[in-house]
Amino acid sequence: MGYLTILILLFIKSSFAVTDGEFDGDSHPHVGLLIFDVDGAPAWRCSGTLLSSTVMLTAGHCTSGATGGRVWFENNEAEIRADGYPFSGETSVEFDSIHTSPDYNPEAFFLNDLGIVILSTPVILAEYATLPNADALNALAKRRGKKNQTFTAVGYGLQKINPVFVEANLNRMFATPRLIQINSPGFTGNFSMLLSNNHSTGGTCFGDSGGPNFMGDSNVVGGVTSFGINGNCAGTGGVYRMDRAHDIEWINLTFLAP
CATH class of the missing domain: 2.40.10.10 (Trypsin-like serine proteases)
Structure with missing residues (x-):
């Protein structure tokens, strides 16, 4: 087992819902x-x-x-x-x-x-929804201003979580996280990407695993919600890429x- 796998196993938790998002209504x-x-x-x-x-x-x-x-x-x-x-x-x-x-x-x-x-x-x-073309996300790794590349995460589940308070409902919600990391030899490899998870952009948390992360405001699923780095669903969210x-x-x- 390599260093990358050990590192991921230590910190990754399967991710399950949209935090700090908005009601989706009939959009998806x-x-x-x-x-x-x-x-x-x-x-x-x-x-x-x-x-x-x-x-x-x-x-x-x-x-x-x-x-x-x-x-x-x-x-x-x-x-x-x-x-x-x-x-x-x-x-x-x-x-x-x-x-x-x-x-x-x-x-x-x-x-x-x-x-x-x-x-x-x-x-x-x-x-x-549709799948992306093979390797469609590779171009994002070379693009200047990666943080300006947004996705639309959609799902059901927890809205907020911290050690003393959990806010949950079963509404379909959406958020617009930004690309943080992709094609990194030290962490995401070529199988996943990290998207932002904060009050400004929203993100994913427990209740949303498997939900889509559409590319921009399109109907193309860039990836499915896969993992979180910590138990508070803060900082970044891990997405399994669908352009493999x-x-x-x-x-x-x-x-x-x-």
Whole structure:
């Protein structure tokens, strides 16, 4: 095990929601709240993004070990709770199958943190999220003023956290974090990037794993929320990049091909 892996394992925690964000409303109807079951009982929640009417993109540490589940697309807490969260309800859609990247390693989840959920019933929308082209994010590493490159993080979960106070709800929220680090040989490698997480830009925290980080204000998923550096969800948030050629090929050929 190399120094990089040891360093990451010491500090990284799987990340789960949007902090200091704004209510999403109907801006991203293809982003849903996923509840994963283990042996028939709800075990954890994540966020995910529809790539088609039945294919949802999320994180590998969300899908790994799950045996079932369901998703909601409501954008406010009252509707979700009224429909029986975290159990099935009138507006929930059950999973048909759950898939984790064949390269996923639970001992170092951040290296290939990718999962796919297939829904049992199609969710028909006017448009869905799309994947980036292979290596599309590499150009950001060479661009001057990287801090001016923004993403749109969307998800459900904790709004604030500190040692004595936690603020949580089940609203779909969004934030606009900025790029901090990418293609760094000392930390992020070529598999992830760090985005800002502060009061000015917002960021991600517990409750948002697997949620999309759209490139700018586009519908292109630059990466999925993957990890945090500390338990207070402050400073930066880790995002697993979706412009890796082997991931794009796996998703397109296995799940999106006609």
